[in-house]
Amino acid sequence: MVTNKKLKKVIFWFLSILFLNFLHSTTKEITLYTTIQTIINSEKVLELPVYYIKGEQEKYILLKDLSKIFYATLVYYPVGKYVGFNCRGEKIYFFFDKNYFIWSNKRILLNSNVFNIRNRTFVPISILNNPEFVNIVNADVEYRQQEGLLLVNWKDTININYYVTKNEAKIEFKYPYGTQYNYDVEEQKIVLTFFSNKAQAKEFKIEGGLISKIVLYQQNGNVVSEIFLSEELQKVNIIKEENKNKVLLYLKKIQQPEQETFVPQQQIFISTQTLDVSKSENKEKTEGVENKNLTKKTNKLIVIDPGHGGEDPGAVGKYGTKEKDINLKIALLVKQKLLEEGFNVLLTREEDVFIPLVKRTEFANKNNADLFISIHCNAAEKPTGTGYGFEIYFLSEKATDADAVATEKLENEVVRFEKQTEELTKLQKLLWSMIVNEFINESSKLCSLIGKEVTNRTQQNYRGVKQAGFYVLRGAQMPAVLVECGFISNPNEELKLNRYEFQNMIANGIVAGIKRYYENNE
Ligand SMILES: [Zn+2]
Numbered sequence: 001m002v003t004n005k006k007l008k009k010v011i012f013w014f015l016s017i018l019f020l021n022f023l024h025s026t027t028k029e030i031t032l033y034t035t036i037q038t039i040i041n042s043e044k045v046l047e048l049p050v051y052y053i054k055g056e057q058e059k060y061i062l063l064k065d066l067s068k069i070f071y072a073t074l075v076y077y078p079v080g081k082y083v084g085f086n087c088r089g090e091k092i093y094f095f096f097d098k099n100y101f102i103w104s105n106k107r108i109l110l111n112s113n114v115f116n117i118r119n120r121t122f123v124p125i126s127i128l129n130n131p132e133f134v135n136i137v138n139a140d141v142e143y144r145q146q147e148g149l150l151l152v153n154w155k156d157t158i159n160i161n162y163y164v165t166k167n168e169a170k171i172e173f174k175y176p177y178g179t180q181y182n183y184d185v186e187e188q189k190i191v192l193t194f195f196s197n198k199a200q201a202k203e204f205k206i207e208g209g210l211i212s213k214i215v216l217y218q219q220n221g222n223v224v225s226e227i228f229l230s231e232e233l234q235k236v237n238i239i240k241e242e243n244k245n246k247v248l249l250y251l252k253k254i255q256q257p258e259q260e261t262f263v264p265q266q267q268i269f270i271s272t273q274t275l276d277v278s279k280s281e282n283k284e285k286t287e288g289v290e291n292k293n294l295t296k297k298t299n300k301l302i303v304i305d306p307g308h309g310g311e312d313p314g315a316v317g318k319y320g321t322k323e324k325d326i327n328l329k330i331a332l333l334v335k336q337k338l339l340e341e342g343f344n345v346l347l348t349r350e351e352d353v354f355i356p357l358v359k360r361t362e363f364a365n366k367n368n369a370d371l372f373i374s375i376h377c378n379a380a381e382k383p384t385g386t387g388y389g390f391e392i393y394f395l396s397e398k399a400t401d402a403d404a405v406a407t408e409k410l411e412n413e414v415v416r417f418e419k420q421t422e423e424l425t426k427l428q429k430l431l432w433s434m435i436v437n438e439f440i441n442e443s444s445k446l447c448s449l450i451g452k453e454v455t456n457r458t459q460q461n462y463r464g465v466k467q468a469g470f471y472v473l474r475g476a477q478m479p480a481v482l483v484e485c486g487f488i489s490n491p492n493e494e495l496k497l498n499r500y501e502f503q504n505m506i507a508n509g510i511v512a513g514i515k516r517y518y519e520n521n522e
Contacts, residue, residue, distance in 0.1 A: 158198070202215065303373070307374055372478055439476070
């Protein structure tokens with residue numbers, strides 16, 4: 001029971017608190033303190049106002065101005081009292097009256113609180129010296145307090161890959177999510193303009209190909225690429241495909257009937273250039289796969305299969321790392337490096353999508369791949385599992401040991417995500433085992449080469465070459481291996497697997513293993 005008197009008392013206090021809150025928020029006095037000259041990418045100048053907020057030690061800038069400097073967009077969540085800062089694909093969340101921001105599920109501390117005062121969000125100016133923030137926005141930031149000068153240089157955001165022969169060319173531009181671009185065809189060149197991006201000037205000359213030159217340069221805040229054709233425009237068929245973060249141009253020479261010959265087309269040049277593989281400054285240099293001869297070629301096709309994807313996350317670590325994401329990152333690095341080595345490469349998925357297990361080897365078979373490499377990360381069985389380290393598998397009907405049985409179970413579990421699981425007929429099983437036997441020696445050879453090359457680089461606990469009955473390897477009509485890059489269930493290894501340097505070492509090891517496999521086989 002609450003008496004009338006008590007109720008009145010409660011209401012009185014409630015109103016008092018409301019009033020005090022109101023007083024508090026309205027008395028936050030803001031005055032302009034100074035302005036900072038901001039130079040963005042050596043050219044654009046912006047006057048950045050700096051504010052003094054009464055009662056605060058630190059000076060503040062408006063989040064709105066910060067978003068102008070880094071071309072970010074702001075999204076307000078008034079109910080949750082936070083604001084999203086979306087910068088070229090990266091999402092940061094600032095919370096009002098809190099001294100941190102959230103990025104990629106991580107809480108990153110600021111020196112002072114973020115304030116939202118009369119619908120304007122203020123962030124402490126020291127954010128410009130916050131290494132994590134600077135890394136996320138992918139820029140070099142230098143704040144010279146004495147001179148009142150802020151120098152901001154974005155790092156490269158446009159990556160280009162190309163493949164050119166006499167009669168065709170594929171050019172791929174990767175850009176941050178949400179990038180707007182313009183596409184133009186002039187007399188004998190194609191011009192693409194990527195707005196609000198950054199790239200160093202580059203020029204790629206190509207001898208005897210359908211295109212003769214690709215240039216890339218910075219024009220104001222935009223990146224321009226010009227692709228020069230060596231044929232007249234009307235003799236070239238251009239197909240443009242685009243995706244969330246890339247555009248692919250496919251150029252093919254239109255063959256005149258009398259010119260048609262039955263001589264197989266010769267691939268004359270494969271190259272790939274990455275302007276910015278990662279934000280990481282200390283990229284692994286000594287471990288790098290040799291990359292002297294970009295023009296050397298092989299006719300080998302390697303299919304890389306990043307395990308899991310879409311609704312199937314694979315193993316999930318203590319810190320929330322999803323196996324599917326790590327698998328894809330490593331696979332993309334392997335692809336990049338194999339292309340540089342002159343191999344042809346296809347991925348079963350390049351995005352976060354679900355692909356049934358059978359479709360993966362089917363894809364490799366259909367494309368007549370020479371090798372099939374499935375990339376995974378492991379998880380130890382709960383609650384006793386304590387595994388860590390690297391292991392590599394090839395297919396067999398029987399698993400080598402109890403751990404291999406557990407891994408087999410884990411990787412095969414994916415089948416439950418597949419809408420229709422076909423029961424394997426005895427005949428199919430027999431056919432598969434025959435196919436397996438045909439490639440079993442080759443697969444095991446490849447396993448031990450990759451295993452050694454990777455663990456030499458990563459210094460991981462090497463659990464060795466194992467065998468197990470993975471569905472994803474079944475049916476592969478080529479040597480096929482499954483790499484378990486490390487244990488996501490081990491928090492230490494989970495953190496390592498998240499690091500670019502570590503992923504890069506693994507990718508280098510896989511590529512070196514493949515190279516040695518072909519050196520030994522020739
Ligand atoms: Zn897996």
